[in-house]
Amino acid sequence: MEAILFYIFATLTVAGAIGVVTSRNIVRAAVQLLLALLGVGALYFLLAAEFLAAVQLVIYVGGTLILIIFGVMLTARASSQKLQPSRTERIAAIVSAVALLAVLVVAIFEANFHMRTASTPGATYPVRALGQALLGDYLLPFELASLLLLAVMIGAAYLAKKRAADKDSQ
């Protein structure tokens, strides 16, 4: 059962990822990215990371992807332009990606991880354990993340607004 579900979700994810690579239209690529992110979220469920799966759906699918689609729409006039790489660029990119994949696959099969093959039972209340770890061992990174989000909010608003000088000159 677990194997069947894994292969279904893995196929969904890889199909989405390949769609992102091959789509000519940027909006289609965004929809394919949605498929890939949903597949990854489902894989988190299989890996007994329910909270992370929910976060993936809420933040990635509900937040980041919407942001990307907004970006596509706000730059819509440029999206119709032809933006294709040259033939040599494409060949070089494919060669380097395939080489990287080959190195990674060989490394994965060569490495001996000494893992338990069966999945571990894990904590009884994973979400409670996550919360306690976040406010215990990981308190400093947790607070730094909130600082980062504040800086990002201010920075993004400042970068995206039109400069007052530009408006005066127009």
Next chain:
Amino acid sequence: MIGLTHYLILAAILFACGLLTVLTRRHAIGILMGVELMLNAANINLVAFNHYSAGDRLDGQIFALFVIVIAAAEAAVALAIFLNFYNNFGSVDVDRANELKG
């Protein structure tokens, strides 16, 4: 039986797809999508290692959580920069961002 290797291979394929997207796209937002794919591949690795080795510890999941937060922050700043670039150049072709080229 699905083991750690299955997830690692899947993450490797996802990472290669992300790299290919980054290298072949000239649309700035397309490159951002490739970066998101690569971050997701890394996250799969973290959660899989956590599931198959860590026992009661949840460190892998917490790392993945921070990666998601930072990916969202990165996407917001990147889109603000692209909007600014678009307002100045009327294009999202990354090859046109060459004003600082020596």
